[in-house]
Amino acid sequence: MDPLPTPQTQSGRDGLAALLARPRTALIGLDFDGTLAPIVADPEQARAHPDAVPALAALAPKIASVAVITGRPPEVAVRYGGFAGVPGLEHLTVLGHYGAERWDAATGTVTAPPPHPGVAAARAELPRLLERAGAAEGTWIEEKGRALAVHTRRAADPQGAYQSLRAPLADLAARHGLIVEPGRLVLELRPPGMDKGVALLDHARAVGAGCVVYAGDDLGDLPAFDAVDTLRADGVPGLLVCSGSTEVTELAKRADLVVDGPEGVVGLLRALAAQLG
Numbered sequence: 001m002d003p004l005p006t007p008q009t010q011s012g013r014d015g016l017a018a019l020l021a022r023p024r025t026a027l028i029g030l031d032f033d034g035t036l037a038p039i040v041a042d043p044e045q046a047r048a049h050p051d052a053v054p055a056l057a058a059l060a061p062k063i064a065s066v067a068v069i070t071g072r073p074p075e076v077a078v079r080y081g082g083f084a085g086v087p088g089l090e091h092l093t094v095l096g097h098y099g100a101e102r103w104d105a106a107t108g109t110v111t112a113p114p115p116h117p118g119v120a121a122a123r124a125e126l127p128r129l130l131e132r133a134g135a136a137e138g139t140w141i142e143e144k145g146r147a148l149a150v151h152t153r154r155a156a157d158p159q160g161a162y163q164s165l166r167a168p169l170a171d172l173a174a175r176h177g178l179i180v181e182p183g184r185l186v187l188e189l190r191p192p193g194m195d196k197g198v199a200l201l202d203h204a205r206a207v208g209a210g211c212v213v214y215a216g217d218d219l220g221d222l223p224a225f226d227a228v229d230t231l232r233a234d235g236v237p238g239l240l241v242c243s244g245s246t247e248v249t250e251l252a253k254r255a256d257l258v259v260d261g262p263e264g265v266v267g268l269l270r271a272l273a274a275q276l277g
């Protein structure tokens with residue numbers, strides 16, 4: 001059996017104690033890439049850790065809500081995660097595109113606002129811009145519909161390629177009313193106005209969460225960490241979990257609990273499910 005780890009902060013221990021005392025009020029929010037799915041070189045090959053879905057399916061019926069909150073389009077996270085049609089996950093919610101789009105297992109449908117016109121304009125310019133910026137071989141554009149992501153993980157010098165594209169992509173985004181979302185060797189051009197913090201807060205309020213756990217690994221998860229702090233200030237206990245990596249260190253500094261990547265996240269989910277009986 002997986003041992004239940006002890007958070008290193010008092011607020012984290014309070015958050016965990018609240019979850020164990022009142023599981024039926026608990027919301028667990030989880031990022032996808034780097035948290036439920038191991039990081040791989042090709043984003044189209046990312047899949048949930050093989051034990052993630054069984055662990056979630058064991059835990060979800062014992063708590064108020066499980067929400068996957070991801071930068072991916074929700075239908076992609078559902079497909080790569082293997083989340084659809086799973087007994088135990090009948091009420092799973094996937095908040096995709098940083099919360100702009102939503103998939104509910106109960107209906108199997110996605111709700112989404114209209115696309116931002118700046119994405120089409122940026123799409124038309126992006127290949128030429130990368131050429132002019134001398135983007136390294138291996139730089140890859142991920143077409144996300146509501147957004148465009150430029151990946152450098154497969155370049156010979158991924159960090160150098162990433163840094164060299166920051167300014168030109170920031171300029172392109174600004175010209176079309178978009179923002180740049182930086183992540184693990186990815187710079188995403190996306191519409192403003194939504195982030196994982198807004199998504200988590202809205203969902204926590206909608207389900208009437210009495211305590212919240214959030215686990216993430218990347219810079220885009222920091223607003224969700226802020227949301228847990230906001231909830232704590234409102235009297236809702238919370239637990240911040242960092243799915244640790246050597247690529248991003250910002251979350252580890254803020255987390256109540258650092259676990260060893262998706263393997264560690266799955267171990268935590270399994271331990272919670274076992275503890276809740």
Ligand SMILES: O=P(O)(O)OC[C@H]1O[C@H](O[C@H]2O[C@H](CO)[C@@H](O)[C@H](O)[C@H]2O)[C@H](O)[C@@H](O)[C@@H]1O
Pocket residue numbers: 031032033034038039040041042043044046069070071072142144149151153183184185186188218220
């Ligand atoms: O919010 P998330 O679920 O963490 O999604 C963030 C981005 O994740 C994906 O990129 C990351 O994972 C890839 C596959 O492991 C990896 O190759 C890449 O370097 C990472 O940045 C995804 O491709 C993006 O669309 C997401 O926005």
